[in-house]
Every structure is written in C-alpha cells, then in structure tokens.
Amino acid sequence: MTDVLGWRGVFGVLAPSTNTVVEPDYYRMAVPGVTAHIGRIHIKDQTLASDSHFEALLEQIRSEINLACARVLTAEPDYLVMGMSAETFWGGVEGNRQFTEAIESFSGLRVATGAEACRRALELFGATRIGVVTPYQAVGDANVERFFTELGHPVAAIKGLRCPTAVAIARVPEDTLREAIHEVDGDDVDAIVQVGTNLSMVSLADEMEQKLGKPVIAINAATWWMALRENGVTDQLSGYGSLLRDH
Template identity: 35%
Template sequence: MGPRAVIGVMTPGPNVNVENEMMDMRPRGVINAIDRYYVPNQKIDANADWETIMAHVTANLDASVRRLNECLIDHLILGMSSESFMGGEKGSFALQEHLEKLSGVGVTMGAQSAEAAFKAVGARKIALVTPYYPVIDENAVSYFKARGFEVVHVEGLKCRSIIHVGAQTHEPLIEAVHKCNEYNPDAIIQLGTNLHFAQVADEAERWIKKPVFSVGVAIYWHALRKLGINDQRDGFGSLLAKY
C-alpha cells in the first residue's frame, strides 16, 4: 500500500480535521499512519487554559512517536501547529531536533512548513488567522519575526475548546480572511490544524488574488516535498496545486 512512503501523523485526540484532510491529500502509494495523543477537550477561557493544553501535549508526544515507530515510518508529521511555535524560533527548532532524534526520521511541523510556503511565493508581509488566545499567537508572531517576516495582522478567533475549533463554519473563517486582507499582506496563513480551512483557502485565493494557505495543507505539502514526492493536487489551494 505504501511503496512511496509511510508517513506517521501525530494529532491531538479532539482534532477531527487532520486525519480526514491529510487522507484526502494522500497520493497513490503513500500511507498515512495516524496516532492520537491525549489532550483534554477542556473549556478555554483564558491564556492559562491553552497553557494547560500545551503541557499535556508536551507530556504525551514522545509516547506517540514510539507508537508510530512500530509502523516503520519514513517521515513524521506533527499535526498540531500550536506546539510547533512554542518558545518561538529557538523552541520550535529544539522540538524538531528532539522529534527527529527520537523517531530516527525527518520531521515536518507547522512553523517550518508555513515558512516554506511563504518563501515559495516570495511573501514577506504576512497575516495570520488563528483559533488561539494571545499566548499562542505571541509565540507564532515571535517565530515569524525571528525568521525575517513582517506580521501585519493576527486575527485570533479565541475558540473555546479544541472541538470548538473543529466546529467553526466557513462564514467566520471567510470574514477573518477579509479582515486580514485589509492590512495588505503579501500572503495569509491559517494556523490551528483543527480549523476546516483548506477549501476556504482555495476559494479565497480567487477572491483576493493573493496566496492564502491552510497550515494543514502546508504541513502535508512540505512533508511530501521533503520525501521527493512532487505530486500536485487541485482543491486545496495553490500551494499543493502549483508548488
């Protein structure tokens, strides 16, 4: 089933989007092996609640890697973008190094994938759509600034739980794109892999005539390209269709 690659995908238990979205993007001859690590689907009313969620992520990632290693994976994806931004640039690359050492394979995460997507289209002024509270947004902004980007706007939706992130309809996401575009970025990316944004991004690029990326698509695209798999696919935005 997977002569071209076996990709291990780690995602939080309450995330209902990553598995389905990445299965839809999967090229022929590639296997996605999914592991769900424990994160409580607790209410989120403040920064401290996100900090509790991130503590659970940190505590459970290593066991998820070990389970996926039993599939003899060729590559590993962290399907939760918030963790990839924690600690800014330094924290992000330290996490990537840790996961690579533990898994023994290459690792793709949201922060570096977003950066690669922006570089692919030559974007420097960027805007972010996120489901987060400021504690996560601030880490993402710190990462992008350290990597040489100008963040002109962050549209944080402040979702009330991880499941609430997955329950967002397209209407508020479309509105968030338009709000970001008012700040005249070169490109827009949505963070938070549980937001069902891939089709919104695909359509939004036609409305505003500039790149709009879904982080889940960026992650899977970046993983495929690292593996030397250059298949292109329509319906998920210009990144997967053209680059």
C-alpha cells in the first residue's frame, strides 16, 4: 500500500542529534506527496574547537550512524538522504564512494549525499573554479578541498568559520555568511559552494545568486534537489536557488 502523505516518496533523513537546521530546511522545501523523516545520529560530545575535536565528532558519527539508520528504516522509507555533509567529503572522491556504498549496503536503499549532490550541481552549471564556505576547522576544509580538487574543480578560496561546537553552527548569522560568500568570490570563480548542513543558507543562496550572477549552491538545497530528482519528482521551487527553481 502507498503511504497516504508520502504517496510520491517517503525519505529517511540521517542527521546529527545536534542539527537544528536541516529538518526545517527540508520542511520549507517540501513538495506535495513527499515526506522526510529524521533518524538522529547521537552526538555525545559536540565540541569542535580543534582539528582533533572535529575528527572525534566524526568518529562518533561513524559509531552511531548505523543505529540511526536502523531506526529510520522502521518507517519503511523509499530512499535515504544524508542530512550531514562532512563525512560525505571525507577522504575525497573515494571516501564519498565508500561512504555511499556502506550506507546503501546496510540499508538496501539508494542515498543522496551532499558531496555527490554538489558534484552533480557543478557539472550541471558547467562550473570549474569554485569558492567554498564551511563551518569547519582546518581538517574539515582540507577534506572538502580535496574532494573538489579531485573532481577537477580547483578551489580558489575557502572560508572555514571554525564554529566551536556542533550547535553553534546553527547560530551563525546571515551577515556572517554573506561576508564569507563575498570573501571567497572573485572574477575567476564560477560558482560558490556552501557545505555544513547546520548552516542556514538556502534562502541566502537564492539572494546571493541574483546579486553575484553566478550559482551559489547551498548544501541542503542541493541534497534535497538530488533526492527529489532521483525519485522522479520534478517540481520546481522558488526561493532556494536556481537548482530547485530551474532544474
């Protein structure tokens, strides 16, 4: 039988327990007949004040992600969406491949990751050289840069906001993000990419695309776009960037 509300698709979303942005972002980008259901990855220590703390948080995610996945699978979703992005960039292109393969093998479902969604978006836009905004420490920025460089997208500039805790990411104001976008932009930059699903940037990306005249890819919009399009949902949404509006 078809789900009454999710008659076009029931998505299971895996997100850190500290994340307060990705769930409401997906709600406001909702389309009729598609529902999103969160499986929380328990974060016991959310400190991100150094590279070692950042890597320790990812270790927590690795030890907890299958438990979160198992819980959300009890809702019998049709598809999975990664509501976290750092781990999907870790280890470059091969790291993302292995991560995706592990989740799909465990769940038996296809999965949208932030890294793959950004790859598809950049290819769609024909963008090469990019600027990147992250909430991460240096080690996180290095893995993001590695991923894009391996794909053939040199990173002209990257701005890591060095958020001290996982919940602090959601408290970064729009003005700070706006300044960061301008900092990594330039005449030689084809597109701006924002990663970190707890940064609230889907609406700002739409605003900045119009001001800069180039793609500004917000991770939550890109991953949601990938999830919808992979499931044959072609609804076009305004206010969240050109990916969802025009593609």
